[in-house]
Amino acid sequence: MQQIINFLIRNKNFLLFAFLLMLSLVFTIQSHSYHRSKFVNSANWFTGGIYGSVSSVQDYFNLKTYNQQLLEENARLRTIVSATKTGDKSIEPLTAANSPIPADSTVQYVYNTARVINNNYAKIDNFITLKGGSSSNIQKDQGVITSQGIVGIIDNTSSSYSTVLSILNSNFTTQVKLKGSEHFGTLQWDGKSPNIVQVIDMQQQAPVTKGDTIETSGKSAIFPKGIPVGVVQDYTLDNSKNFYTLSVKLMNDMTSLGHVYVIENKARVEIEQLENENYEE
């Protein structure tokens, strides 16, 4: 017994080192899997608060760019609205009052806004921190987009902050398709350039050409259909000669994000319940 205690005392530094190293390796391994530990992340009051206070100063210098982006988005939405208005005038427009369908059942996607307070793009696994958390209806696994294109998926939330698994993260995948056809592939990132992402497993029959637009397929409960992702820059057949691998230039500038939309899918619980039932059988 005496010898064991002596041994422990003599090697206490090494044991402390080994114990703490184990702990940090556990955190590291957790961080490399998709659903991560709740413990070490920047969605807490301390880190979130510090990021928030400084980014409000930085925001001030970017106001011009944000205004420009908002104007562009407004112009696009106005075009859509005026296009629908020029239809047949004799049909009375459907309003909440005279609609036969209850209003909330038709709204599947609700958009919440949030401010980016920290953004990374130089690592292999990048995360974004948002001001806005569960108190403003932002929940885990909701999609995050800007007016130009997709940004990522909510990873962790606290009451007023949340972290986003960016598309520039090796764990990020989502289904995308070619605009104007239903051929789909899987979007991922090889960790190299923050402007270029890859689409793998796109069917060889797909009519791909350079300059085609890639958008979300709507096959998951996270992103609605038709959110722009990027433009095809280059494409090759993979080794099996059955699938295309595309490199896609992002429409979003991931290195400069200001304000984002977080998409809440009202039908999500229902879809997932149904899918889980099928798996169980």
Place this chain on the structure above:
Amino acid sequence: MKNNVLKNIMRFVALMFVQIYLFNHINFLGYINPYPYVLFLLVFPFTANRSLYIFIAFLTGLTMDMFGNSGGVHAAACLFLAYLRPLTLRFAFGVSYEYNAIKLSKVSLYGRFVYISILVFTHHLVLFLLEVFNISNILYTLNKTLVTSIFTIILCIVFNILFSRRIE
């Protein structure tokens, strides 16, 4: 004694602040972000209790991980740095370290350079090995380690020279 503790806390806060707000966003050539926050661990008093030093190194790394959402990679790297420091001190400054007689501001620039380089390189190697976490990307990892180490070493030496007051 109390003065010393306060000085270290101030140094910690200051270095963390510039690290998180400035050096984490440099992205030189697209992927190089130096990590001069390790200077806090490098100039930590040599006479301090070793267990305490290892624990503080762990907390320093964990703080970086919280801000960077990187799991525990900085914590592991800082632990290696802390554990290997006595060995490196002996290697870089020779026998005078044994008598606790040295101060980083009093040794030659060459000794300082060797000491800082070895520890920064070790730290960065562990950091990027764990961050990339893929042995097939080993060349990318080594390249990133080497280039980032050079930047961090330069910054650490510059900071060290700028902020070390010579006591006559």
